[in-house]
Amino acid sequence: MTVMAIQKVLVCGYGSIGKRHIRTVQKLNPEAQIAILRSNPKPSPNQSSHLEFTDFESALSWHPDCTIVANPAPFHVEMALNSLRKLIPTFIEKPLGNGHETKDQMEELLNLEKSVPVLVGYVLRHDSGVEIVQQWISQQCLGKLVEIDFYCGSWLPDWRQSTDYRQSVSASRALGGGVLRELSHEIDLAHYLLGNLRLLFARLKITGVLQCNVEDHATIVAETNDGACVSIRINFSTFPTNRRLTVRGDRGQIDLDLVQKNIILHTRDIDKTVAYNSDGDVMFEAQMRHFFSCCVQHSSPICTVRDGIQVLEFIKDVESIAV
Numbered sequence: 001m002t003v004m005a006i007q008k009v010l011v012c013g014y015g016s017i018g019k020r021h022i023r024t025v026q027k028l029n030p031e032a033q034i035a036i037l038r039s040n041p042k043p044s045p046n047q048s049s050h051l052e053f054t055d056f057e058s059a060l061s062w063h064p065d066c067t068i069v070a071n072p073a074p075f076h077v078e079m080a081l082n083s084l085r086k087l088i089p090t091f092i093e094k095p096l097g098n099g100h101e102t103k104d105q106m107e108e109l110l111n112l113e114k115s116v117p118v119l120v121g122y123v124l125r126h127d128s129g130v131e132i133v134q135q136w137i138s139q140q141c142l143g144k145l146v147e148i149d150f151y152c153g154s155w156l157p158d159w160r161q162s163t164d165y166r167q168s169v170s171a172s173r174a175l176g177g178g179v180l181r182e183l184s185h186e187i188d189l190a191h192y193l194l195g196n197l198r199l200l201f202a203r204l205k206i207t208g209v210l211q212c213n214v215e216d217h218a219t220i221v222a223e224t225n226d227g228a229c230v231s232i233r234i235n236f237s238t239f240p241t242n243r244r245l246t247v248r249g250d251r252g253q254i255d256l257d258l259v260q261k262n263i264i265l266h267t268r269d270i271d272k273t274v275a276y277n278s279d280g281d282v283m284f285e286a287q288m289r290h291f292f293s294c295c296v297q298h299s300s301p302i303c304t305v306r307d308g309i310q311v312l313e314f315i316k317d318v319e320s321i322a323v
Contacts, residue, residue: 003028003289005296010064010088012037012056012079013071015169016160017093021068022050024284028292035062037071060086066295067091072169073098073176077105080118084109089117089295091288095184096120096308098176099316109305117294119287119301120308122188126286128278129256129263133245134193141267142249145228148194150186152243156210156236170236171212178214180204180315183234188303188311189245190222190230197222197230199314202322209237220318 009025011018014036025032035051037059053059060083067083069076070093077097083090112118124130136142157165169175170182180187190197201221210216220232243258252267261279265272293299 003292004031006032006065006292008033008035008062008064010035010037010059010062010067010083012059012067012069012075013093014038015070015072018068018070020284021070021091021093021288024281024288025068028285028288035059035064039071056082060088064088066291069093072172073181074100074174077101077109081105081108081112084112084116084118087116089291091119091121091291092305092308093121094123094188094308094311095176095181095315096305096312098181099312101312106305106309110309113305117291117298117301118305119291119294120303120305121287122185122192122303122307122311123283123287124185124189124258125192125302126278126283126290127258128276128282129258129261129274130189130193130245132263132274132276133247133254133256136254136265137193137247141252141265141270142247142254143251145194145224145226145247145249147229147248148190148224148231149246150190150230150232150234151245152183152186152234153238154183154236154241154243155239156212156216158239158241159236166211171210171214173214177212179216179218179234179236180318183236184311184315186232186234187220187314188307190232191307191310191314192303194224194228194230196225197314198225199317199321202318204319204322207235207237218318218322 009032011022037053066089068091069079073095076092080090080092170177199222203219204215205217206215207217216237217235222230245256247254255264261276263274294301
């Protein structure tokens, strides 16, 4: 069985996303041994059964079956390279990096990807609703696409209620925070569903409602190779949480609500509503099963290093033209 073949998992980083990946691994394979790489180990009764390392070489000498890189974005690529050089399959939490990596680092990452399994963790690619939307677009249910709108709005203080959001990675520019990178899922989905995009306009703003020095609101306008207009609007300074995708063509419209988990297809001939179950746990479990399948069965990763680089390059373009 694919999941059971993974016996030793190294998790780099013990923040909220690292803990979530640990819970997911434990649920999929309760027998798996988990080791944590932490820069500042702290006693915790919740992790007494896990090994802990404070330096990467010692952690890699434990010979893990795979590595999950879940520390802050500026350290993702360096950690991943160290793991992949040892031929250890590696999962890299999104975003791939912070955009300040060197060309040599990215080229090495792309070369290593050819021989060692790598998956970039854009978890919304594993949402069942996104899969249905992808199918309907490929089947041309809407005819010629005219406009597509991606929207995500949420309230950063609610993300990690047990900690001060102002001290979090999300609110720290030095650690790769800001809405562009933290909510880059929408940018990834736009490329995943629509292909290459040509950037037309971008506006980044620190609204002032949060006490942090990173952008908390972004508006992006682009177009596809076929000329369809694409808008991407993301923020973590509004309440309540709302995440949706609207795709409009000359023959109909798709409305996907990623919070309520339903999709509406309306065309001249069809009115269809589909409800589905793909909450966070379901998506993260699907993502980790896929990663394990890449590790053991050499399945093709749904989100590659090149996909992750594409998002980072788009973000840099946004920052370069933003008003």
